[in-house]
Amino acid sequence: MLVKSEGIVLREVKFEETNKILTIFSRKYGKITAMAKGALRPRSPLIASSQVFSYSDYNFYKGKSFYHVNQGDIIDSFYPIREDMNRLLYGAYLLELVDSSTVEEVPSEKLFELLKKGLKVLSSLNKDFLKFIIGFEIKYISFLGYRPYLNKCVLCGEDINDTLKFSISHGGVICERCFKLDPGSKKMDKHMLNYLKQLLYTSLDELDNIKIPKDVMIKIQDIMVKYILTNIEKNKFNSLDFMESIKKNGGL
Ligand SMILES: [Zn+2]
Structure with missing residues (x-):
């Protein structure tokens, strides 16, 4: 056929x-x-x-x-992705993310469009790679059906005040009263939560308007990767491990 x-x-x-x-x-x-x-x-x-x-x-x-x-x-x-080490490494991660989280012959127009746009934006990206990656990740995992619950406590439904955590196993933020229900939940604060919401709702080609301190981005990325791995039932991303090994050796 x-x-x-x-x-x-x-x-x-x-x-x-x-x-x-x-x-x-x-x-x-x-x-x-x-x-x-x-x-x-x-x-x-x-x-x-x-x-x-x-x-x-x-x-x-x-x-x-x-x-x-x-x-x-x-x-x-998307040839410019190959011309820059950062683009190539992060691009390899986007492809691995899609490959490891999809099963054969299940089409998704939304995921396809997101990957296409992600590669397009990455082709001309020269800075803020981590912000771009988190913006991609949170949209991707949401389109995949695991959109994190960010508006109220995912466990009790109460409003979130200044003290909060992110529960990877329950898929959202939790309030102080619910901390004991998920001892493995990750530290988060109101700023991180707001950045995460902005990254979810801002198009990949408009991320320049969002300014996020680098140390905060590293913390958010750590949570996002664990959240994704848990939901797609994988242990690691080879491309991210490879990136880490290059960074350790002073390559990036
Ligand atoms: Zn709660």
Whole structure:
């Protein structure tokens, strides 16, 4: 069966001498596995559309066990992501986040649009990477169905005053009276909560208007990553571990 869809390459693996097996997040079919036959040949018409990050219009043949890429017309290669170490590392994390939190053949227009926009914004980003990443994460996890409850205490429904924590297991902020119900909850304050709300409701290309101190961002990012990992039932992100190891060695 021949099918068409836009898609973004999340992962590529060399297969035999000249082929690639691609993991593509497609608009119409969700995440799919697709064979790009001959993509490693020097003159293959699939060279550009079979690269990680590439956003293309694909024609697939849907076989029994996976898809075959017949044709790929590139829409945006997001090439500038490869030209900068920060963009590349954070970009790899966006792709890993999508890859590790989606199952095959479950389409989501919202997640597709968010990833597309995320890569577009990242392509021209030169600073405030962490703010961008948290903005992406909180939208992403919300679209995935785990939007954190930020308006009132997620456990008792009371208003939140100045003393609060974030409960990863219950998915939202909790008030002081409820601290004892989740001993593992994370320290948070009113400022962090307000930043989190702003990042949730502000478009990725308008984040410049939000100013967040770096130490606060690191704390928020720590909570967000744990929150995401818990909800998608994973232990870690390889791309973030890799980033940490580079930072420790003075590379960033
Ligand atoms: Zn409460």
